[in-house]
Amino acid sequence: MSSLAKLTVRNFARTFTRSYSAPTEGSIPHAKQKYVPSSGTYPKGFSVSGVHVGVKPSNKSKPDIAFITSDRPANGAAVFTTNKFQAAPVQVSRKVLESRNGAGIRSVIINSGCANAVTGNGGVEDANKMAEAATAVLGETDASPSSLVMSTGVIGQRLPIDKILAGIPKANSALDSSHQAWMNTARAIMTTDTFPKLASTTFTLPSDASTTYSLAGMSKGAGMIHPNMATLLGILATDAPIAAPALHSLLTSAVGRSFNSISIDGDTSTNDTVAILANGAGAPSSVKPISDPASADYAAFAATLTSFAQHLAQLVVRDGEGATKFVQLSVRNASSYDDAHKIASSIARSPLVKTALYGKDANWGRILCAIGYTAGISDGAVVPEKTNVSFVPTANSATKDQGVLKLLVDGEPQTVDEARAARLLEDEDLEVVIDLGTGSEEATVWTCDFSHEYVTINGDYRT
């Protein structure tokens, strides 16, 4: 029985096209096709591949091993899940980076279809074998692995490690730097994703306007998504030259305002990892790596990286399991960034807010409620009489000429034109602005709604 057939919903006369792991090639939903690039400009010195090994026996042909390689040693950095049950590949990747101080990284090897999480000592051995095989296949003779490892899929099952080890030479043979190779790679890391999440961009640095660098990346994830990473993987690669310590702080900062600022269901996974490799292949030989946080180059790359990571993170929300809405929650005039971020996250996690968005109901009382129960914020961060809530139509909205729809002003409910609110909530995209009036900091979180399909997907995930 195909995975599609299995997902026919038990209680409702409706079928869904989302399936766990390895969606049908070319089956990208029409509404999502606009998020999939048809070309790209990729960083020099990197070649990549996505090949099929059949991690899940039900997967007969879709790529499920991704291999991202640099032709020379790259600096690397990664941000990992904060979950106490850290998956084996998280433990192994962390050690690889630590033992090399973030230098001399040659590749990232990834499988979908099995998370290799909560798999005991055997699981750690498997992840080590993946790192070692990926290292050896590139001709590296160093005893310590130079490959990072990632896995995504079901928790608590051992990897079919022999299949994966047999697949790594196949992945090596398929390495290429074409757009199609990058697309195959992005496809290989998908699980419940309905479309591959791939992006690339070019940029110059203030110190040398004549050298154009490239930054490319991919992400995956559609469920178990909440700040502090989720079964969310992100891999970024650039041919700009960046020193290892700088790369780590640049990535940490960018992830805070991108991947750690999205929530689909509030569940923080055991496997979340975002990694970046910087191989310097695009730089003239005289150029020194970016290392000084006070330099103009550092600031310029930080801005590029943050904005790029936000794009990749937003694609994950666009593909939220069962999502019908893309909602930007902007918390402004807060006493601190941390308070603003916690409040936005609290709203993003509220099942009542999310079901109201699904129901196209301008039920701002639930937003207020979620602001009010935010845990761990500072005293005075929320003052009911200073709180403002508005809905803001986005650029494509049919109601954009009507401007901001104010729901609560200084704690007083406004008389809301319900017909206008209803039209605004027909839009796929919505911005909710919360003005706390207690400071001058702000934070933004992106989230989606909670639908019947979310329940269907996650009630049926393993079966």
Added chain:
Amino acid sequence: MSSLAKLTVRNFARTFTRSYSAPTEGSIPHAKQKYVPSSGTYPKGFSVSGVHVGVKPSNKSKPDIAFITSDRPANGAAVFTTNKFQAAPVQVSRKVLESRNGAGIRSVIINSGCANAVTGNGGVEDANKMAEAATAVLGETDASPSSLVMSTGVIGQRLPIDKILAGIPKANSALDSSHQAWMNTARAIMTTDTFPKLASTTFTLPSDASTTYSLAGMSKGAGMIHPNMATLLGILATDAPIAAPALHSLLTSAVGRSFNSISIDGDTSTNDTVAILANGAGAPSSVKPISDPASADYAAFAATLTSFAQHLAQLVVRDGEGATKFVQLSVRNASSYDDAHKIASSIARSPLVKTALYGKDANWGRILCAIGYTAGISDGAVVPEKTNVSFVPTANSATKDQGVLKLLVDGEPQTVDEARAARLLEDEDLEVVIDLGTGSEEATVWTCDFSHEYVTINGDYRT
């Protein structure tokens, strides 16, 4: 159009019998009838009523004002929501108790159909008017109100205060001490509840085995339910004599292990209140009120109250919006009660755990994941290699003779008999035991699953 007709689901060929506010009299679902008592033993000196005033215009006949009165001054205590947006009745009840030091309370006046939350100064005036009218109708001439106030329903709308004030004399005329009067009162506080939650019990105290006291109570709530109270109201009344300071500490402790140990959707409401009145009417005149926390009477009443409050809290979970499962999460051998409670709450909030329960999927990986991302627990509280997870069949389970089903032992996944797991998950009731192996404390949280119907109810709530 009736509220039932309105709730016909848009996207699915199915209708639901749950409606917002004031369900049809006698429409208690068959499966819930066992939770509704047909008789009771109620505390002396209390009379109660539930009458119709039509807070929501669509409610033509169902009771929506509840009045609980004592024929003599009672000591009172209450525990309120921690939400920063405290509803007007919460602010007013808090002041009544403070200004009277918990003594001289005569009644609790409650409306359903409108929460009187985020309603500005006008809302506070409305709640004050309710307290004053309830005080006056009992013949109290004291300028300071002796009535507590509660409201439950939609946030952000003003009360139809004239209707309510006109209804209070009607509620006063209807006061009675019969089982039917208590049942009408419990019905009057229902919103999305499908059955009234009423209980009563009798008890004696160690110091005087010849005097039998009574404890009665009611609760409401089916959504916006999470520790620290939720649109959850609880009102308890006893004819035992208890001093005001002791009553407050007894209630706080009991609520911690009952109403604050349940979660339906993780949303903490603006209106949550649990109050208790103790009028001493059952005590011989020579008996002094319980006041010493070290006394045997205090300990005995604490045990009675906690167990009784757990029963009322569990009824709320039994009526969780869209719930098909009742799940007891027992976290044992934890480093502290607080850690154990946070971990159990984290599991109870996880949409992925809840949808897996709905899907009858023994997906223990999601339970592990939720344990692992619990925020704010102490270092060393969770050690993967010491963690155990088991499913325990309850007394009525068809699989109870097979005993405990071990899923994870000391961090190692067990080979699970999936057929047996599937049979166990057919049961409405399930216990999940998490043994952390890092201490000797334990906490229990009760929760339910997340279903399509939850999304339907909350996507359609206001409309």
